[in-house]
Amino acid sequence: MATAVHLEEWTGENVSLAQIEEALFTLRRESCEETEGPDMRTSVMTHVAWVPPQWHEAAWTTLEGMAERHPSRAILLVPGAADDDELAARVQVAAFALPGERRHVAAEIVELRLGSERARSPASIVMPLLISGLPVFCRWRGRLPFGERVLEDLTGLADRLVIDSREWDDPVGDYEHLADLFDTVAVSDISWRRTLPWRVLLAQEWPEVGRCQELAVNGPAAPANLLAGWLRSRLDRKVKLVHEPADELESVVVDGRELPKPTMEPLSSSELLSAELETFGRERVYEAAVSAARRE
């Protein structure tokens, strides 16, 4: 993780969006004064994150690890962290050095703590702060509140919804509701990304793996069920899943034969999210895996 060359910050309680926009402008100017010339704003997206308070620390850790890789504007929405109709803000402009470049590149982070009233319609708060003409990625921390207005509100403005179904208590039960969202918004799942090295290994087992009857996975429920759903949907037939819970994906056994461990280093949470932010459009293979995760 690279450290910012310099970082400007502004905070305010009970603020308006105009004050936040002004703070961004002022911080950018102050940031430029620290360097020889203007910092570059080479944004490729707006990154919106819905971060309930229990995910606050984890979200910042991830963000700090990826600001340099995606120097865009990140807007963190923390619901219920202020009085009813209050909006509190913390705005940062961080400048990162670029190899071989004299100038710096600027990343902007806007944390908005929303009172419960404000949290009902977050899109109306986010909309004025979006960088126009660029895609909007919405990272949703924790379980998706299926059927609630807040989810509809934010997915309505996002081009891509990024989740981690490992953060859910009952991922298999919720995959059915998740599948209903696929026609509304493109979905990325960090748990799915974690299965990639294992999917590569399984694909290399072709054609034997094509006759697979039973898949035994030692790992979290979400990736285990996604792997099984993937095999079922790609092979278009039943595959039994034997799931042994563990904190990380530790082993995969196909019809009694254990696969070698992937040689790729596991990615950090920042790298995992970064990878998802480089994906555009619907991921049909994932969608089919989600739909098949509930079928034996």
Next chain:
Amino acid sequence: MATTQENPLLEGLPLAQTPEPCLLVVFGASGDLTKRKIFPALYALAFRRLLPEKFAILGAARSDWSDDDFRGHMEAAVREFGRDEFREDVWDRLAEATSYRSLDFADDEAEEELTRYLQHVDEESGTQGNRVYYLAVPPAAMPTLVEDIGKRRAAQGWTRLIIEKPFGYDQASARELNELIWKHFTEDEVFRIDHYLGKETVQNMAALRFANGIFEPIWNRQFIDHVQITVAESIGIEGRANYYERAGAIRDIFQNHMLQLVALTAMEPPSDFTADSVRNEKVKVLKSIHTPGPKHVVRGEYGRGYVEGIEVPGYREEPGVDPTSMTETYVAAKLYVDNWRWADTPFYVRTGKRLPRRETTIAIEFKRAPHPPFAEAAAEELRPNLLIVHVQPDEGVSLAIGAKVPGLGMKLRTVHMDFVYGGAFQVEMPEAYERLLLDAMRGDATLFTRADEVDEQWAIVDSIVAAWKRDRPAFPNYAAGTWGPPSAEDLLRRDGRSWRHH
């Protein structure tokens, strides 16, 4: 590699991009190119797991090295020139797949032995007779190698031939080499490298032109005043006197890199991005380039001067260079592409050694706004719109536009809107050789030069060189650290224009 129809698990996986099992044979394996470019590129591909699972490398050269010597030299090269951190596990996998044979290319018996050894490696590594031969050897060694490889090609699997530049010395020698190649190989088995085509920014020229609706309608003689292409180097010949004395700037850069940049800038949109569609369009441009007359070409040779504050010797003082050498280290030319799109639009091109800085740019200067409604004094700082593609360094694109200076009056200035690769995409750009090696293994020739392109390039160069035989300029005619001879400035001044100097 099975297709996604044969193996449905491949869909959406990066594995679908991996080449088929193959054996890469590098001739000239003890040379500088293998050390600086080929092995660091192979390591970068291994690092990203882009090489096939069943893969082997055989280095062949005259140096009397063992397998371990070769691996040791290549490990040092990867550590020094690789763009990724050095990881033992990645290197160990690559080293395990690597072997070396000391070989005299002219010795038939040694070639026979090599053939038997390649069959052995095929069997051991499961590479199925698929071979990529990389000919990183001097031009003189090329015909013998092509003949030997052709005669001894594997009975099964596919064969691909990667040929480094220079491809021939002139049109006649290039044709001769092509004839020899075609005796044993089909054109789609031949991959002639011009590493400029592997650069991200050069490929971005196609993205800029053909993925953006705003540029193509104005990419023509009606809106563009002229084009300037610069391939400038601040370094000298770096001990390569033997090669450079024979090649000069015209064969070293102009014949290949420079004419490729002209072709990519001027070509019509291809119907798709397949090898033949792209190369067909480039050939049309090369065929349309009007042979420049002697007044439209300037050559130069650098004398003693200062580069980056250090006094550097003149070309004739470089080790190994003839003290009366007439080899050009600088070429500038005014080219015309005789077609509907570009008629009467000059393409000013220049390349040289020991220029003030390293820079490769394509600058498109648009015509001035027909009637700016501002007072003359307000717009005196305003220059025509300029679109600059920075190939290297500071890879990216910038557009110069006129903007109002903040304040009460109406004062206009030129400002730059920049897209810098390193700023928008926080990933390191792959080295050209990584892309080209991988493409050759996959059999994708889009970024390689086809025989008819080479032929047209040499036709242009031969006509320029023929005119040079009629006079003997007073060399050296520019000091190291300057932008070339005064006559290069005159080339544009006669047209009421000037070279971009920054």
